[in-house]
């Protein structure tokens with residue numbers, strides 16, 4: 088069934104009408120946003136329709152430090168290409184206190200020029216982003232290495248990803264001194280593997296961003312490392328990154344500001360911080376990745392959960408709601424099911440594998456009573472305070488005679504508490520710290536039965552995580 092027909096407003100459980108990029112409750116008139124293609128139906132979230140502050144199609148952002156002889160040409164050529172593409176634009180230059188006439192050259196090429204207030208490439212970058220008002224932000228180096236003619240190829244991909252990279256290492260090439268090339272390649276390969284990012288050129292500055300995707304990203308990098316930080320944070324929020332093969336030329340006039348050792352150290356310095364972020368449960372692809380984890384116990388656990396839950400479905404593939412689907416293999420395996428989660432990043436990531444997704448809360452499911460034949464809810468109730476209210480809500484949307492598959496760690500035995508302690512040590516910031524309600528198998532069977540169901544069976548992962556199967560009374 089069409090997803091929109093299934094959805095109800097969480098405020099009045101009334102029908103919703105799609106108007107532009109908003110869903111409107113037909114009873115109260117309250118508006119809910121559609122975020123990156125995913126309906127966001129959370130009653131507690133206040134939503135004020137965004138006033139579009141885009142002033143043009145593209146903001147061209149160029150950072151400069153002593154780039155006289157380069158910056159004028161770069162701005163003029165880029166503006167010419169954008170004009171020929173029919174795009175409206177603004178030119179923004181953030182200057183690092185150049186003393187060679189860079190500022191004058193940029194001003195006479197029509198750019199808005201600001202002098203950076205804090206030192207370092209990263210600080211200039213942040214300050215520049217704040218001045219950009221285009222729907223997209225195009226970043227280029229000033230020095231002639233980033234051929235403006237290539238803007239055409241990057242621009243052509245703008246609707247296929249939130250970040251488009253002119254990439255030296257994904258089918259592209261670079262002309263630079265051998266030592267520089269080796270360091271850059273080694274660094275990019277290492278960082279891309281360490282952070283498990285499907286991107287080959289993490290350090291290149293020739294990129295096109297969709298500005299809206301940057302709005303709630305906080306950047307800390309003070310130097311060139313800000314480039315990899317931004318890419319990692321965007322990826323972890325589920326945004327898509329696309330690389331277009333590009334040929335990088337040596338700089339024109341002037342000296343390089345990227346001292347090799349400082350450059351490498353700044354990247355490696357951020358590696359540990361970014362690695363922790365990348366492996367936290369908040370990462371958009373956390374659950375799907377854990378299913379193929381190199382760490383055997385983690386892989387075993389995820390795969391066992393997958394086989395228990397899909398086994399309990401007993402051949403039924405649609406008319407299913409998965410509450411707290413995350414980015415798990417289970418929802419990826421059930422194209423007919425509706426996946427609901429509180430974390431928009433995970434849903435954004437899932438868009439490439441699944442279409443029926445809703446941003447919502449277990450305390451106000453945006454569906455009518457008795458909507459689904461099966462409701463799955465695994466790894467959710469231990470994260471929230473009011474178990475009875477949550478389970479009642481799951482049962483409300485279940486058809487009479489329908490089945491509830493409910494999974495949670497069993498704190499009654501010794502197995503889970505021990506595993507949790509080990510897990511806490513191995514993966515700090517993992518699930519352990521997030522389990523605010525410690526439930527037991529017996530307690531859950533009693534509770535779910537008392538709310539109008541019959542217990543049908545159960546299974547365990549290492550006697551530590553319990554998965555129960557219940558049938559709602561007819």
Ligand SMILES: Nc1nc2c(ncn2[C@@H]2O[C@H](COP(=O)(O)OP(=O)(O)OP(=O)(O)O)[C@@H](O)[C@H]2O)c(=O)[nH]1
Nearest residue numbers: 150151152181182183207208211228229343344345
């Ligand atoms: N505002 C500002 N711009 C900077 C700073 N450091 C570098 N830039 C600019 O950032 C861009 C990239 O720096 P480059 O020195 O070209 O670094 P690179 O491309 O890695 O090295 P080469 O091309 O070999 O010189 C250029 O446009 C520089 O002028 C800085 O601290 N502040």
Ligand SMILES: [Mg+2]
Nearest residue numbers: 228230232338
């Ligand atoms: Mg350069």
